[in-house]
Amino acid sequence: MRPVNIMKVNFLSRSANESFARVAVAAFIAQLDPTVDELADIKTSVSEAVTNCIVHAYKDGIGEIYITVKIYENDKVSVTVKDKGCGIENIERAMEPMYTSTQGGERAGLGFTVMQSFTDRLRVKSRLGFGTTVIMDKKLGKKSVARGT
Amino acid sequence: MEINNSQITVMSVRIDNSEGVVTAYLQGELDHHAAKGIREEIDESLERLRPSTLILDFKNVTFMDSSGIGLVMGRYRTMQLLNGKLVVKNASLHIKKVMRLAGLDRLAEFE
Numbered sequence: 001m002r003p004v005n006i007m008k009v010n011f012l013s014r015s016a017n018e019s020f021a022r023v024a025v026a027a028f029i030a031q032l033d034p035t036v037d038e039l040a041d042i043k044t045s046v047s048e049a050v051t052n053c054i055v056h057a058y059k060d061g062i063g064e065i066y067i068t069v070k071i072y073e074n075d076k077v078s079v080t081v082k083d084k085g086c087g088i089e090n091i092e093r094a095m096e097p098m099y100t101s102t103q104g105g106e107r108a109g110l111g112f113t114v115m116q117s118f119t120d121r122l123r124v125k126s127r128l129g130f131g132t133t134v135i136m137d138k139k140l141g142k143k144s145v146a147r148g149t
Numbered sequence: 150m151e152i153n154n155s156q157i158t159v160m161s162v163r164i165d166n167s168e169g170v171v172t173a174y175l176q177g178e179l180d181h182h183a184a185k186g187i188r189e190e191i192d193e194s195l196e197r198l199r200p201s202t203l204i205l206d207f208k209n210v211t212f213m214d215s216s217g218i219g220l221v222m223g224r225y226r227t228m229q230l231l232n233g234k235l236v237v238k239n240a241s242l243h244i245k246k247v248m249r250l251a252g253l254d255r256l257a258e259f260e
Contacts (some may be wrong), residue, residue, distance in 0.1 A: 015181055015182035016184050018180045018181060019180060040212075044213075044214050051180065051214065054181065103194065106188065106219035106220065106222070107215075107219055
């Protein structure tokens with residue numbers, strides 16, 4: 001299915017950009033008139049994905065983070081967060097609730113759990129040394145039917 | 150050209166101390182970027198005041214991701230070491246939803 005609208009943005013993996021990233025995605029999907037809950041779910045999921053890029057993928061330096069948001073018919077949104085960082089050795093383990101590879105710093109190890117819980121579908125692709133791509137799909141408007149064009 | 154900064158919310162914390170109860174009034178968006186500074190400020194107060202109760206007031210927190218979970222869990226551990234308790238106050242529905250993912254509702258009292 002072809003998207004009806006696309007937004008792309010990329011920025012450096014500086015933690016100050018975490019809020020920029022989630023606000024940029026939220027501003028783009030505002031055209032679908034999402035509920036406050038839907039917006040909060042997406043902002044939180046984007047924040048987790050971007051934080052993973054900063055804390056894990058580019059842990060030894062600064063790299064670029066690429067976000068693509070696609071809007072499909074029926075108010076389905078797909079958010080892709082991609083990095084060219086270190087990659088994940090064991091995706092299954094990384095996705096386990098409470099697992100974190102970070103020593104100290106109080107990371108709860110719940111980033112993927114949040115993304116999984118707050119979206120309809122989460123896909124993670126990774127190659128060691130080449131980077132990671134996280135794709136999150138969410139259908140908006142499950143509760144309300146009336147929407148404009 | 151003037152740049153409007155009103156959209157940018159910088160996280161801050163105000164700390165009150167009254168008879169063994171420390172209240173941290175959090176304000177702004179609690180993410181990984183903001184968590185470190187907030188954590189240090191609260192920990193400095195806990196170390197100095199050694200309260201029996203720590204209240205984390207989320208009334209003016211407009212966003213929180215799993216970095217907030219780390220913040221609450223870490224303070225829960227500190228309060229356990231002090232034989233005290235942790236209270237989470239005025240968390241929005243969305244913040245509670247994030248906290249429940251980590252089972253924080255079983256560790257801290259919610260008001």
